[in-house]
Amino acid sequence: MNKVLNDQNRLNQIIGRNIKFYRELYNINNSEKMTQARLAKLIGVSTPLIGSLESDNTTQGISTYNLYKISKVLNVPIEKFYDVPIMETIVDELERVK
Secondary structure, eight states: OOHHHHHHHHHHHHHHHHHHHHHHHHHHHOSSOOOHHHHHHHHTSOHHHHHHHHSTTOOOOOOHHHHHHHHHHHTOOGGGGGSOOHHHHHHHHHHHHO
């Protein structure tokens, strides 16, 4: 697989993991739970799309507009979805130090 495709898949995984993280964080802070189905309905996409995005094995991409809608529903700045999850950063750093 070429580098561009690997980078694209990696970005899709980061975004998907962050969608799941912020959706679950929303659930901790709110009494009305944000299920994949509810999030999908609120942004006008299918539930399987949200499930695919949140999957650890995803290569599924997302449009900027749909990511924007997710950021508004979950009340998270859109740029947060592009951050490498902190646990991955720690693991990468530990591997580098070895």
